[in-house]
Amino acid sequence: MLIEMVEWLGHSGFRVTVGRQRVYIDPYRVSPEAPKADLILITHGHYDHFSPQDVELLSRRDTDVIAPAAVAERLSGRVQSIAAGEEIEPESVRSVAVRALHAYNTSKRNSDGQVFHPRAAGGLGYDLNVRGERLYHAGDTDVIPEMDSVHGVDLALLPVSGTYVMTASEAAEAARRIQPRTAVPMHWGANVGTREDAEEFARRVPEGVEVVIMEKAPV
Secondary structure (H helix, E strand, O other): OHHHHEEEEEOOEEEEEEOOEEEEEOOOOOOOOOOOOOEEEOOOOOOOOOOHHHHHHHOOOOOEEEEOHHHHOOOOOOEEEOOOOOEEOOOOOOOEEEEEEEOOOOOOEOOOOOEOOOHHHOOEEEEEEEOOEEEEEOOOOOOOHHHHHHOOOOEEEEEOOOOOOOOHHHHHHHHHHHOOOEEEEEOOOOOOOOHHHHHHHHHHOOOOOEEOOOOEOOO
């Protein structure tokens, strides 16, 4: 099962182990002992999602990196830029197909009244097809219409901390809209958000959606 391939690295970072290959999404403050990556996906350029130090730590010469253009232009090596609506089948992990979709705020604003993650900035979520099962990493987002395109995915990784992303109750609404088989709360426990946010999300999700609150991977 897909959930058994996935480890939470803290905050919004995950590792998906596909056979002998490893896919990282938004690695941040990973252990120096973490296994090297075959593929790294970055959702957007904020420091807690795009950490050049972590990308370098996890990379080999043949590691592929997929990221929005504003991030890709800051990296070298086997880097491919991607935009919402595009799909890439990376050479490094042929059993995984990557589709990008928008991720943005509609109501989370700074002191100047500007949303933290505007749609025009190009932030992404990812819909991964992993050996026939689908994983959705929402990125930093509110509940948005684009989520309708991932309805029925096997696993949804949803931010729950509020402030910059969905609150627990909003994430539960996203789960109702998406109807994944399993949902995992993320974007808590590091810079913003607590386990209580994850537990509140678990209490609010609609019937029929299993919630797994992951413990941080040791390595």
